[in-house]
Amino acid sequence: MEVRSRGIKELSELRSIVNSQKTVTTKRLKPLFDEIQRSYIQTANKVKSQKETIKKINSNYCVANSKAARLSVPVQTHEELKKAH
DSSP states (O other): OHHHHHHHHHHHHHHHHHHHTOOOOHHHHHHHHHHHHHHHHHHHHHHHHHHHHHHHHHHHHHHHHHHHHHHOOOOOOHHHHHHHO
8 A cells, every 4th residue: 555655646746747837857757657657566466466366266166166066955845755755
């Protein structure tokens, strides 16, 4: 979260520069752009990691669900049991 906050801080600083249309040096802009890029990359990596985790959970759920379906037996009512005997 801290990285994201830093990225947002840099974005707002960049916006204020653009809004005031100041002449600004590349030396000042480069660190802002670098921090914004790092923030986006870290956010993208977190999203990718979460996606992989969800994929694993879904896969495990499907396997467990499949095993449960194979193990299940139809429940017989009292009437069905009486007819069977």
